[in-house]
Amino acid sequence: xxxxxxxxxxxxxxxxxxxxxxxxxxxxxxxxxxxxxxxxxxxxxxxxxxxxxxxxxxxxxxxxxxxxxxxxxxxxxxxxxxxxxxxxxxxxxxxxxxxxxxxxxxxxxxxxxxxxxxxxxxxxxxxxxxxxxxxxxxxxxxxxxxxxxxxxxxxxxxxxxxxxxxxxxxxxxxxxxxxxxxxxxxxxxxxxxxxxxxxxxxxxxxxxxxxxxxxxxxxxxxxxxxxxxxxxxxxxxxxxxxxxxxxxxxxxxxxxxxxxxxxxxxxxxxxxxxxxxxxxxxxxxxxxxxxxxxxxxxxxxxxxxxxx
Numbered sequence: 001x002x003x004x005x006x007x008x009x010x011x012x013x014x015x016x017x018x019x020x021x022x023x024x025x026x027x028x029x030x031x032x033x034x035x036x037x038x039x040x041x042x043x044x045x046x047x048x049x050x051x052x053x054x055x056x057x058x059x060x061x062x063x064x065x066x067x068x069x070x071x072x073x074x075x076x077x078x079x080x081x082x083x084x085x086x087x088x089x090x091x092x093x094x095x096x097x098x099x100x101x102x103x104x105x106x107x108x109x110x111x112x113x114x115x116x117x118x119x120x121x122x123x124x125x126x127x128x129x130x131x132x133x134x135x136x137x138x139x140x141x142x143x144x145x146x147x148x149x150x151x152x153x154x155x156x157x158x159x160x161x162x163x164x165x166x167x168x169x170x171x172x173x174x175x176x177x178x179x180x181x182x183x184x185x186x187x188x189x190x191x192x193x194x195x196x197x198x199x200x201x202x203x204x205x206x207x208x209x210x211x212x213x214x215x216x217x218x219x220x221x222x223x224x225x226x227x228x229x230x231x232x233x234x235x236x237x238x239x240x241x242x243x244x245x246x247x248x249x250x251x252x253x254x255x256x257x258x259x260x261x262x263x264x265x266x267x268x269x270x271x272x273x274x275x276x277x278x279x280x281x282x283x284x285x286x287x288x289x290x291x292x293x294x295x296x297x298x299x300x301x302x303x304x305x306x307x308x
Contacts, residue, residue, distance in 0.1 A: 063279060065084070069086055094264060094277050106257075111236050115235045118181060123189050123228055125144075126188070127224075129186070141187075168249075171254070175249055182235070189228075261279065
């Protein structure tokens with residue numbers, strides 16, 4: 001008969017417990033996929049990202065190439081893929097054919113006014129729908145979101161009649177005032193503040209005697225800054241690129257950039273180089289705004305994507 005195995009003995013008294021080997025926990029977490037393990041992308045990830053970057057950046061690069069060459073150069077088969085020496089000449093021709101300087105100033109005034117008004121009004125409305133309790137809040141929010149389902153073309157004729165009655169035709173306020181508030185902006189800021197603004201912070205401010213206006217300016221706006229940057233960028237791009245309503249409400253004497261671009265490259269054969277040069281001039285302010293607000297935009301997107 002075999003002898004029975006002895007039961008495991010307890011550790012000797014007075015001996016300190018042995019620590020795990022250095023890096024043991026990290027290796028275990030790494031094997032299990034826990035915290036502390038750094039994920040690295042493979043060659044396929046870099047290939048996909050590079051392809052997406054190429055597809056996204058090529059239209060802008062092609063605009064630069066076309067704007068820096070003559071119309072005859074771009075008519076060759078195959079066309080040149082490198083920038084040419086005619087960029088300054090094409091810019092000068094743009095300034096001769098259209099009052100692009102005044103158009104840029106008008107677009108800057110219109111887009112900046114619409115952006116500031118939309119961000120402030122939508123943040124205030126979003127805060128009210130997200131954190132304030134009042135009668136009819138749900139019905140008003142549903143009505144606001146419901147207006148997004150109405151095609152904007154249906155309101156062009158009544159809006160133009162109202163603008164004509166106010167004698168604002170061919171004036172910049174005819175384009176600015178209808179865009180000061182958007183239903184999308186109200187819904188966007190409401191959803192952002194629901195996730196980012198704790199109720200306990202508002203209650204603490206109430207206990208300290210802060211009014212609703214003080215809470216909005218001192219607490220809500222600092223917390224909502226990333227979301228306001230995202231909304232501001234989207235609003236500025238939409239207002240800058242808008243063509244449909246400005247071509248109706250404004251004349252060629254008070255154009256925006258998109259209205260002024262249609263005056264370029266006229267004749268029997270459209271001069272694509274001049275048109276692209278004007279398009280490049282109209283794109284630079286949007287790139288500048290993105291460069292200034294890029295960090296806030298990325299922060300706002302990441303904060304909205306990751307909760308907690």
